[in-house]
Amino acid sequence: MRYYSTNGKTEMVDLREAVVKGLAADNGLFMPERIATLPTTFYGQIDKFSFQDIAFAVAQAFFGEDVGADALRTIVNETLAFDCPVVPVQANCYALELFHGPTLAFKDVGARFMARLLGHFVGQDRKQAINVLVATSGDTGSAVANGFLGVEGVNVYVLYPKGKVSAIQESQFTTLGQNITAIEVDGVFDDCQALVKQAFMDKELNEQLLLTSANSINVARFLPQAFYYFYAYAQMKKQGLQNELVFCVPSGNFGNITAALFAHRMGLPIKRFIAANNANDVFYQYLETGKYRPKPSVQTIANAMDVGNPSNFARIYDLYDGNHHTISQLIAGFSFNDDEIRATIRDCFQQTGYVLDPHGACGYKALQLSLSENEHGVFCETAHPAKFKETVDAVLPTPIDIPERLARFMQGRKQTYRMNNSFDKFKDFLLQNAPR
Numbered sequence: 001m002r003y004y005s006t007n008g009k010t011e012m013v014d015l016r017e018a019v020v021k022g023l024a025a026d027n028g029l030f031m032p033e034r035i036a037t038l039p040t041t042f043y044g045q046i047d048k049f050s051f052q053d054i055a056f057a058v059a060q061a062f063f064g065e066d067v068g069a070d071a072l073r074t075i076v077n078e079t080l081a082f083d084c085p086v087v088p089v090q091a092n093c094y095a096l097e098l099f100h101g102p103t104l105a106f107k108d109v110g111a112r113f114m115a116r117l118l119g120h121f122v123g124q125d126r127k128q129a130i131n132v133l134v135a136t137s138g139d140t141g142s143a144v145a146n147g148f149l150g151v152e153g154v155n156v157y158v159l160y161p162k163g164k165v166s167a168i169q170e171s172q173f174t175t176l177g178q179n180i181t182a183i184e185v186d187g188v189f190d191d192c193q194a195l196v197k198q199a200f201m202d203k204e205l206n207e208q209l210l211l212t213s214a215n216s217i218n219v220a221r222f223l224p225q226a227f228y229y230f231y232a233y234a235q236m237k238k239q240g241l242q243n244e245l246v247f248c249v250p251s252g253n254f255g256n257i258t259a260a261l262f263a264h265r266m267g268l269p270i271k272r273f274i275a276a277n278n279a280n281d282v283f284y285q286y287l288e289t290g291k292y293r294p295k296p297s298v299q300t301i302a303n304a305m306d307v308g309n310p311s312n313f314a315r316i317y318d319l320y321d322g323n324h325h326t327i328s329q330l331i332a333g334f335s336f337n338d339d340e341i342r343a344t345i346r347d348c349f350q351q352t353g354y355v356l357d358p359h360g361a362c363g364y365k366a367l368q369l370s371l372s373e374n375e376h377g378v379f380c381e382t383a384h385p386a387k388f389k390e391t392v393d394a395v396l397p398t399p400i401d402i403p404e405r406l407a408r409f410m411q412g413r414k415q416t417y418r419m420n421n422s423f424d425k426f427k428d429f430l431l432q433n434a435p436r
């Protein structure tokens with residue numbers, strides 16, 4: 001399979017290059033040149049298949065030409081070592097819980113899949129180790145570090161601002177060891193990002209080392225999220241609830257919902273979609289006006305969705321040839337401020353006993369406002385509420401528990417390299433420590 005750029009100003013590339021480069025040379029996002037429809041027999045029997053079997057069928061449609069069936073099967077099985085159950089919350093309203101992975105975030109699946117695919121490429125040509133650089137303000141670092149942990153031939157460097165990430169988040173990428181190195185930068189997140197960006201542009205570094213990013217726009221990170229929607233459909237079908245299905249996705253960079261739209265293009269029978277946003281409402285405004293106007297992000301309590309210029313908008317636009325009518329018929333939009341998010345967490349708990357996190361709360365609320373009588377609504381719960389414990393505890397009658405898995409990270413020994421924000425130091429560090 002070849003991949004083209006949404007900017008259309010550069011040659012198509014193969015899967016390996018699309019994954020290692022991340023972004024196209026013309027700064028566009030990579031799109032697969034074909035999206036295969038899966039056979040009706042597959043959809044007819046999907047409720048009889050396991051999560052891994054469903055995901056393998058989907059993965060083959062995208063990666064089957066480039067990765068052998070046995071290797072792909074292993075990559076899929078190792079990625080999906082946990083469940084994503086659909087849980088009833090209220091009449092006609094279901095939560096698709098995407099937070100049962102190692103760091104309790106839905107980004108675990110994409111990170112794990114990408115790590116194993118890169119590991120496969122390195123193992124295949126045995127030429128050069130791959131060094132992954134990530135700057136993080138918290139969540140991405142933990143998902144990427146845990147996703148790549150133990151993958152041979154791939155080394156990860158997580159740069160984070162000293163004292164500016166939560167204790168739980170910090171423990172999730174500083175206590176792992178093995179192929180994961182945490183770099184504690186005396187500065188803010190922007191300093192970390194600037195160091196990573198400069199590294200990608202540095203001629204000498206790139207001559208000596210194979211550097212890549214594990215950015216969420218990478219095809220190997222965003223496409224595997226399509227697995228969720230096929231599996232959710234299968235679970236709904238098992239209960240006879242697959243008619244008039246509406247999927248509602250709390251969205252920031254719009255990678256997750258774009259994967260859902262790919263599933264739809266592959267023939268998954270979904271009636272319509274909802275993009276639920278916090279106060280960052282660029283997409284909502286686009287649906288209303290037909291004009292896409294990026295703006296600076298505003299800080300909210302659903303901070304993983306604080307995005308003012310969602311990168312995957314380019315993919316959605318490309319998927320529907322920029323047709324605003326088609327896009328706004330298929331996808332509805334909602335935007336909620338922090339007070340509305342807090343009230344939703346409180347009301348949902350009072351009425352149903354279900355504990356939402358601030359991101360899932362946007363999804364739940366959008367379904368409440370939009371679902372018609374015959375529709376079945378499924379919203380993504382993208383993070384475990386304990387990851388946002390302070391916010392959630394402040395509105396619920398009693399404090400929520402911290403799951404065992406999160407608590408365990410806290411007991412590990414923190415190991416970091418300290419650095420100021422000087423690029424020369426960072427470069428020396430990489431040249432001395434990163435494998436060729």
Ligand SMILES: *Cc1c(COP(=O)(O)O)cnc(C)c1O
Nearest residue numbers: 251252253254255256304382383
């Ligand atoms: C990343 C993230 C989102 C947003 O997902 P996108 O694919 O960027 O739209 C929503 N909720 C949580 C908890 C996240 O970590």
